[in-house]
Amino acid sequence: MSTLVAKAATDIVTVRFTETSLIVTLADARRLEVPLDRYPRLWRATPAQRANWRLIAGGAGIHWDDVDEDISARSLLAS
Numbered sequence: 675m676s677t678l679v680a681k682a683a684t685d686i687v688t689v690r691f692t693e694t695s696l697i698v699t700l701a702d703a704r705r706l707e708v709p710l711d712r713y714p715r716l717w718r719a720t721p722a723q724r725a726n727w728r729l730i731a732g733g734a735g736i737h738w739d740d741v742d743e744d745i746s747a748r749s750l751l752a753s
Contacts, residue, residue, distance in 0.1 A: 685733030
């Protein structure tokens, strides 16, 4: 017997940046764009440091080792 596990609609699937924004796409295809200046560590980070991210908690959040930053999908949705 197999079990189908659906990805939560609010799980993060992709992360990208512009010069001034963090852009996150959720599993339900919503795209959230927030100004980088809301996250001072990311604002001051180099492009290489910003690019070094990984999903945590199965997509519930993002972590950047280089700048010790964590952002949850929940906090992005509340912004």
